[in-house]
Amino acid sequence: xxxxxxxxxxxxxxxxxxxxxxxxxxxxxxxxxxxxxxxxxxxxxxxxxxxxxxxxxxxxxxxxxxxxxxxxxxxxxxxxxxxxxxxxxxxxxxxxxxxxxxxxxxxxxxxxxxxxxxxxxxxxxxxxxxxxxxxxxxxxxxxxxxxxxxxxxxxxxxxxxxxxxxxxxxxxxxxxxxxxxxxxx
Amino acid sequence: xxxxxxxxxxxxxxxxxxxxxxxxxxxxxxxxxxxxxxxxxxxxxxxxxxxxxxxxxxxxxxxxxxxxxxxxxxxxxxxxxxxxxxxxxxxxxxxxxxxxxxxxxxxxxxxxxxxxxxxxxxxxxxxxxxxxxxxxxxxxxxxxxxxxxxxxxxxxxxxxxxxxxxxxxxxxxxxxxxxxxxxxx
Numbered sequence: 001x002x003x004x005x006x007x008x009x010x011x012x013x014x015x016x017x018x019x020x021x022x023x024x025x026x027x028x029x030x031x032x033x034x035x036x037x038x039x040x041x042x043x044x045x046x047x048x049x050x051x052x053x054x055x056x057x058x059x060x061x062x063x064x065x066x067x068x069x070x071x072x073x074x075x076x077x078x079x080x081x082x083x084x085x086x087x088x089x090x091x092x093x094x095x096x097x098x099x100x101x102x103x104x105x106x107x108x109x110x111x112x113x114x115x116x117x118x119x120x121x122x123x124x125x126x127x128x129x130x131x132x133x134x135x136x137x138x139x140x141x142x143x144x145x146x147x148x149x150x151x152x153x154x155x156x157x158x159x160x161x162x163x164x165x166x167x168x169x170x171x172x173x174x175x176x177x178x179x180x181x182x183x184x185x
Numbered sequence: 186x187x188x189x190x191x192x193x194x195x196x197x198x199x200x201x202x203x204x205x206x207x208x209x210x211x212x213x214x215x216x217x218x219x220x221x222x223x224x225x226x227x228x229x230x231x232x233x234x235x236x237x238x239x240x241x242x243x244x245x246x247x248x249x250x251x252x253x254x255x256x257x258x259x260x261x262x263x264x265x266x267x268x269x270x271x272x273x274x275x276x277x278x279x280x281x282x283x284x285x286x287x288x289x290x291x292x293x294x295x296x297x298x299x300x301x302x303x304x305x306x307x308x309x310x311x312x313x314x315x316x317x318x319x320x321x322x323x324x325x326x327x328x329x330x331x332x333x334x335x336x337x338x339x340x341x342x343x344x345x346x347x348x349x350x351x352x353x354x355x356x357x358x359x360x361x362x363x364x365x366x367x368x369x370x
Contacts, residue, residue: 016259028213032355039354040347074201076353161370162225168261169224170217173361176354177369180362185346 002132003101004183006037006175007046007093008139010054012146023142025054027061032172033139034080040179043100045083046093046136055086062086090138090152097136105134109153110178111144112167117158120181127182137182139175187317188286189368191222191360192231192278193324195239197331208327210239212246217357218324219265225364228285230268231278231321240271247271275323275337282321290319294338295363296329297352302343305366312367322367324360 008029011022030047037045047058062081065074087093090107098104108123126132137157138149150156160177161167169177193214196207215232222230232243247266250259272278275292283289293308311317322342323334335341345362346352354362 028355032358035353035355036358039345039352041349076351079351080353160224160365162364162368163370164226166261166264167224168220168265169361170213170220170357172355172357173217173221176358177361177365179347180345180365181369183347184362184366185348 001130002127003105003134004040004042004127005044005046005093005097005105005134005136006033006042006139006179007048007090007136008033008141008171009090009145009149010049010141012148013140013142014144014146016143020146021142022050025049025058029141029171030058030061030081030084031077033175034084035077036176036179037083038080040183042083042179044085044097046096047084047086048088048090048093049086050088055088058086094136097134101134103134105136106154107152108135108137108155108157109145109150110137110139110157110174111150112159112169112174113144114156114159117156119158123155123157124182137178139171139178141171186315187312188290188319189225189227189312190229190231190278190282190290190319190321191218191227191324191364192233192275192321193218193326193356194275194330194334195234195326197333198325198327199329199331201328205331206327207235210234210243214326214356215243215246215266215269216262218360219269220262221361221364222268223265225368227268227364229270229282231281232269232271233273233275233278234271235273240273243271279321282319286319288319290321291339292337293320293322293340293342294330294335295322295324295342295359296335297344297354297359298329299341299344302341304343308340308342309367322363324356324363326356
């Protein structure tokens with residue numbers, strides 16, 4: 001089975017007008033995505049942000065639960081946060097993932113705006129093969145990843161859809177749903 | 186096809202020690218669950234809280250996006266928030282849902298701690314029948330719903346599971362995943 005990694009991308013992303021921006025790390029995104037990553041057996045969650053002070057903020061969020069009073073409050077939350085790595089860019093995430101999995105992951109792009117794209121069933125089947133390569137799911141914040149991230153993708157995953165064309169999910173729900181479609185039981 | 190309703194329950198829920206408590210409404214839960222409800226074609230999202238001042242807080246969150254500056258910022262968010270009803274208790278939610286759907290919904294209990302339970306495939310198939318009855322999904326906040334809510338259920342849904350026993354998802358991710366399993370494409 002493929003080792004699975006998740007990368008939460010804060011740059012380059014777009015705002016509601018399509019301008020390329022850097023979004024802020026939020027405590028809740030780290031917690032929610034770490035819990036989903038742990039639930040679905042991901043090997044690591046990379047929180048990707050180019051600014052050192054933002055990564056330091058992320059580290060404080062995690063340390064509170066690993067070492068502070070939060071440790072006693074909820075051991076399951078700590079277990080999830082142990083999966084989190086704060087890194088400067090995608091290349092740093094890929095290098096760390098390669099060290100963990102023993103091979104460089106394929107980059108899997110996710111977006112609500114993709115037209116076409118590989119189906120979840122196809123990617124799931126490929127990941128369940130004995131020799132499945134490691135996979136790194138890119139999850140965008142803000143109003144989604146900038147086009148430059150799409151150009152780096154090895155696999156472009158289809159959007160999540162419900163009964164009609166509206167699919168404006170939060171990053172917290174979307175990440176959970178993508179992981180569930182690929183690894184849920 | 187069954188009309189689908191979601192009820193986010195803030196009382197009675199349990200804390201980490203199993204004590205029955207009332208949890209607080211949060212802006213982000215309303216937004217995330219409303220967007221998921223809209224994406225998956227739910228007819229309404231009931232935010233259930235016994236305290237009037239908490240419901241007033243919830244109403245201000247919604248009004249900002251419906252009528253204030255938020256209206257211009259993101260029309261998709263407004264469209265999702267139009268599904269939200271703030272109600273005092275489950276009976277009020279059921280009465281409003283019955284008025285919308287023309288029949289009283291069956292109560293569907295969800296919990297990460299259920300042993301056994303109806304499978305998502307079974308419930309989905311039942312909901313896709315032409316004469317499928319309306320369904321009201323109960324989603325607990327805090328550390329999950331109190332036992333009294335289970336006693337009211339017509340259908341008890343199986344827990345969401347990944348590859349192992351850890352399934353400590355956030356309410357924001359869990360609600361999205363449940364809706365996706367029942368209505369996703």
